[in-house]
Amino acid sequence: MEKPHGPPLSRGRHxxxxxxxxxxxxxxxxxxxxxxxRGEIAALVERLSAAGALPAGLDTSRVTVxxxxxxxxxxLATNAAMVLAKAAGKPPRAIADAIATELRKHPSIExxxxxxxxxxxxxxxxxxxxxxxxxxxxxxxxxxDSGLGKSEAxxxxxxxxxxxxLLHVGHARGSVFGDVLASxxxxxxxxxxxxxxxxxxxxxxxxxxxxxxxRLKQQCGxxxxxxxxxxxxxxxxxxxxDAARAALAADGARWRALALxxxxxxxxxxxxxRFAVGYMMDRIREDLAALGVRHxxxxxxxxxxxxxxxxxxxxxxxxGLGHIYTGVLEPPKGxxxxxxxxxxxxxxxxxxxxxDVDRPLKKSDGSWTxxxxxIAYHLDxxxxxxxxxxxxxxxxxxxxxxxxxxxxKAVTDGAGTLDVKICQLVRFLDRGEPVKMSKRAGNVIxxxxxxxxxxxxxxxxxxLTRKNDAPLDFDFAKVEEQSKDNPxxxxxxxxxxxxxxxxxxxxxxxxxxxxxxxxxxxxxxLLTDSGELGLIKALAAWPRTVEAAAEAHEPHRLAFxxxxxxxxxxxxxxxxxxxxxxRFIVEGNEPLTLARLALVRGVQLVIASGLGVIGVxxxxxxx
RNA sequence: GCUCCCGUAGCUCAGAGGAUAGAGCAACGGUUUCCUAAACCGUGGGCCGCAGGUUCGAGUCCUGCCGGGAGCGCCA
Numbered sequence: 080m081e082k083p084h085g086p087p088l089s090r091g092r093h094x095x096x097x098x099x100x101x102x103x104x105x106x107x108x109x110x111x112x113x114x115x116x117r118g119e120i121a122a123l124v125e126r127l128s129a130a131g132a133l134p135a136g137l138d139t140s141r142v143t144v145x146x147x148x149x150x151x152x153x154x155l156a157t158n159a160a161m162v163l164a165k166a167a168g169k170p171p172r173a174i175a176d177a178i179a180t181e182l183r184k185h186p187s188i189e190x191x192x193x194x195x196x197x198x199x200x201x202x203x204x205x206x207x208x209x210x211x212x213x214x215x216x217x218x219x220x221x222x223x224d225s226g227l228g229k230s231e232a233x234x235x236x237x238x239x240x241x242x243x244x245l246l247h248v249g250h251a252r253g254s255v256f257g258d259v260l261a262s263x264x265x266x267x268x269x270x271x272x273x274x275x276x277x278x279x280x281x282x283x284x285x286x287x288x289x290x291x292x293x294r295l296k297q298q299c300g301x302x303x304x305x306x307x308x309x310x311x312x313x314x315x316x317x318x319x320x321d322a323a324r325a326a327l328a329a330d331g332a333r334w335r336a337l338a339l340x341x342x343x344x345x346x347x348x349x350x351x352x353r354f355a356v357g358y359m360m361d362r363i364r365e366d367l368a369a370l371g372v373r374h375x376x377x378x379x380x381x382x383x384x385x386x387x388x389x390x391x392x393x394x395x396x397x398x399g400l401g402h403i404y405t406g407v408l409e410p411p412k413g414x415x416x417x418x419x420x421x422x423x424x425x426x427x428x429x430x431x432x433x434x435d436v437d438r439p440l441k442k443s444d445g446s447w448t449x450x451x452x453x454i455a456y457h458l459d460x461x462x463x464x465x466x467x468x469x470x471x472x473x474x475x476x477x478x479x480x481x482x483x484x485x486x487x488k489a490v491t492d493g494a495g496t497l498d499v500k501i502c503q504l505v506r507f508l509d510r511g512e513p514v515k516m517s518k519r520a521g522n523v524i525x526x527x528x529x530x531x532x533x534x535x536x537x538x539x540x541x542x543l544t545r546k547n548d549a550p551l552d553f554d555f556a557k558v559e560e561q562s563k564d565n566p567x568x569x570x571x572x573x574x575x576x577x578x579x580x581x582x583x584x585x586x587x588x589x590x591x592x593x594x595x596x597x598x599x600x601x602x603x604x605l606l607t608d609s610g611e612l613g614l615i616k617a618l619a620a621w622p623r624t625v626e627a628a629a630e631a632h633e634p635h636r637l638a639f640x641x642x643x644x645x646x647x648x649x650x651x652x653x654x655x656x657x658x659x660x661x662r663f664i665v666e667g668n669e670p671l672t673l674a675r676l677a678l679v680r681g682v683q684l685v686i687a688s689g690l691g692v693i694g695v696x697x698x699x700x701x702x
Numbered sequence: 703g704c705u706c707c708c709g710u711a712g713c714u715c716a717g718a719g720g721a722u723a724g725a726g727c728a729a730c731g732g733u734u735u736c737c738u739a740a741a742c743c744g745u746g747g748g749c750c751g752c753a754g755g756u757u758c759g760a761g762u763c764c765u766g767c768c769g770g771g772a773g774c775g776c777c778a
Contacts, residue, residue: 141719148721158720161758171758195721196758241778283778408775419775435705435774442776449778477706478773501707504772545715548707550771552714561740564727568740576739583738627718639716639725646725653742662738701739 110214111225111622113155116201117144120159123181132177133167146620153190153200154616160197171197208612209603211619215681216599220688223621227629228269234460235261237471238367238374239276242359243287244316246366247523248516249473252551253502254526255542255694257471258372259634260500262692267629272465275374276456279356280381281449286313287359288352294323295338295351317522322358366527371535371694384455390447393455393490394440402428402489408436427454432485454486461487461495469632470499477501498632502547508554533558536695540567543638543693561701563649566642570686571698573645576652577683578699580663584676587664591672598677605674608661610651614678617647618685625692634693641689648682 121139128135139159147156160175167174172193179191179199190202215222237257240250258273265271278284290312297303298320309315326334337347360377367373384390397403406426410419426437427450440451460468468487472479480499487497507514507524517523530538537558544566545551563569581593606612621640628636655662663675687697 143718143720145718145720148717148723152721156720158759161720164758198721200721243778278778281778410775422775424776439775444776446776448776474707474772476773476778480706501772503707549715550708563740566726572739579739623718631718635716636718643725652738655738656734656736656742659738664738 110211110619111626112203112211112619113144113146113623114626116155116157117142119185120144120157120178120182123178124159124163127177127181133163133169133174137163137166139163147198147200152194152198153192153202155201155203157199157201158197160193160199164197175199205607205612206604208615208619209606212603212606212615212677212681213599215618215684216595216677219595219684220691222684222688223266223625225267225622225626225629227267227626228264230268230270231467232272232464233264233269233467233469234272234274234463234465235264235469235471236274236276236460237261238363238372239278240363241278241283242356242363243283243314244359245318245523246363246526248507248526248529249505251370251526251529251538252505252542252547253471253473254367254370254372255539256500256502256547256634257469259539259543259637259693260469260471260632262694263625263629263634263637266692267625269629272376273374274376274378274460277356277360277377277379277381278449279379280385280452284352284356284381287319287355288348290314290319291322291326291355292338292343292351294320295326295334298323298327299335299338301338315522318359318362319355321362322355325358326354366525366530369530369535370526370538378456378459380452380456384452384459385447389459390452390455393458394447394451396458397427397454397490400489400492402431403440404428404437406437408439427482427486427489429482429485429489432488434481434485438482450482450486453483454490457483457487457495457497458490461491466491466495468495468497470497472499472501474501474503500547500632503545503550505542505551505553508552508556510556511554514555536571537567539693540570540638540695543635546633546635566638567695568701569649570638570641570645570690571695572701573648574683574686574690574697575699575701576648577679577686580676580679581683584664584672587666588669588672591669593673593676593680595680598673598680601670601673601677603674603677605671606678610647610654610661611675611678614644614647614651614682617644618681621685621689637689637693641686641693644682644685644689 120142124133124137124139124142127133128137141162142157142159144155144157147153157178159178160171163174164171175193175197179193182188182191182199182201187204187207188201189204190200192200194200218224235257237260238246238250238254240246246254261271261273290308293303293307293312308319323334337343337351340347343351378384394403404426405423407421407423408426410421422443424439425441427440429438430436438450440448440454442448457468470483480501484497484499487495507516507529514524526538533555541553541558542551557565558567559565561568584591584593606615621644624636624640628634628640651661663672663679665671665675683697690697
């Protein structure tokens with residue numbers, strides 16, 4: 080991603096450890112304050128070693144710099160003294176003393192205090208924080224972009240619902256989660272591929288085809304009752320009737336001939352299947368677009384794997400590695416199915432790679448199992464250059480994680496890693512009452528239904544208000560409420576308030592120039608209030624939040640962060656109600672107003688930047 | 703029976719191996735009907751399910767239990 084480079088403003092002006100920073104190779108992207116000072120402290124430890132105050136060759140990899148739990152302790156806390164104590168052969172507090180003494184000489188450090196078992200609490204000078212606000216203004220929406228990923232290729236696969244019906248609400252969470260995770264990783268400097276796996280090879284798509292043909296027959300006048308769909312024909316969904324209508328509208332003669340044929344040949348059947356799958360995928364893509372979810376790669380199980388022989392090839396590879404054998408599985412313990420019979424099967428030695436039992440690769444009719452194509456699919460991703468793969472699945476697939484992770488390990492010979500993110504169920508409620516998920520027989524509530532009702536912004540943000548592996552409540556009454564209890568409203572409102580300040584300032588200062596270029600040229604020394612500095616500190620936490628969320632594959636952290644920033648902003652705004660001197664627009668004092676506008680602009684940019692990753696529109700006005 | 707996920711304030715949940723564990727709601731007590739936009743300020747509330755272990759340090763990592771949810775040969 081293109082962004083203006085150039086070192087942070089504090090660099091080089093003072094000369095403290097200027098050389099050491101280069102040794103550490105810190106990237107000149109927007110500063111992650113915490114990793115910045117981690118680097119400073121690591122360099123300092125080296126200098127103390129060189130001077131003989133500490134032993135040489137200390138390992139500083141476990142040194143962390145974090146926000147202290149209690150803000151009263153300062154801006155930053157480091158555990159350096161404690162993690163170095165053992166190797167240095169000195170008590171933590173002695174090391175802390177040495178480090179703190181040096182840190183007090185640092186031009187950006189106002190105070191360094193030793194606390195508890197050997198923490199060093201740092202207070203950073205206000206000037207340093209004010210310069211971080213310039214970082215925000217300079218980088219704009221790109222603030223928070225990170226080089227963390229070092230352009231490493233990562234494949235994120237999400238949604239991947241079967242093309243046998245529409246995208247129902249149950250798929251919304253994984254869709255949003257995957258989409259935002261992909262955006263987040265891109266912001267953190269990874270090269271991301273957004274992928275959808277189309278399961279168009281199994282019996283289910285044949286059943287779709289047959290239901291589609293049934294609908295064709297019905298629409299061509301054959302006496303097939305609606306009750307046949309869901310019984311004789313597997314899929315009852317109205318969308319399959321839509322598909323039939325679309326087919327007849329496009330080429331009536333051709334599809335009528337197929338519908339009325341006594342026994343269609345294989346070519347005709349295949350054409351019907353392709354049409355039905357194509358139609359469903361179009362509808363799914365439309366609904367995903369309405370939700371703002373996009374993919375770059377659609378991999379077809381049938382066309383890209385099976386027909387290209389990649390399933391056979393993958394299984395041959397596994398065989399070559401010695402991970403496949405023929406054997407008989409034990410029945411599942413505790414609950415043996417009625418029709419259980421011991422039978423020799425083609426098995427993958429999953430137990431060698433952390434799974435609990437070996438897994439079958441062939442069905443009794445000799446065809447590959449779904450698991451077999453999944454192995455081929457992940458090998459295919461790996462061969463396309465993705466060592467890191469992330470799959471986003473629904474809770475109902477949780478039991479499948481171990482075997483696929485085992486297969487990835489086996490088939491890539493340990494070189495590929497798979498992280499499966501499981502999204503727990505969403506309970507859709509209205510005023511606390513569960514919402515029925517089926518409208519009438521065979522017609523479930525779709526993602527589109529909900530997006531049409533509440534909008535994509537609400538849908539997306541709410542889906543990130545919980546950790547992926549915790550269940551989530553989606554209450555229609557609550558998410559549409561305009562109050563501070565609604566996180567969507569609360570965050571949007573903070574952004575809208577920022578916009579409102581810029582609109583209103585013209586009434587007081589008709590000719591004021593509030594362009595970023597102007598704001599970057601002013602002095603921020605007038606920002607002295609604790610609320611103002613607190614807001615800047617909140618903004619300065621954005622790069623760290625992006626990096627941490629990306630590393631953990633946890634996009635929900637962005638939503639929580641934005642809520643915190645909004646809370647800090649609303650809190651400061653509210654203080655201005657009682658103390659007019661704290662308001663952003665100060666009549667008769669343009670320099671102060673400009674400094675505060677810079678702060679408002681920073682809040683606006685960071686919220687817009689964060690909402691951008693989440694895929695939510697930052698609104699300029701509440702309505 | 704086995705596997706995975708969850709268990710943190712009355713409720714819904716945050717919590718990146720660090721200090722005296724946080725937020726919102728609810729409860730309680732006050733303020734305000736202002737116009738800078740949909741309220742604001744404050745208070746109380748906790749064996750972080752239980753028991754061990756690793757660690758200088760565990761809500762966080764490991765093991766075992768207890769409780770809740772999901773899944774469990776060839777479907778996808």
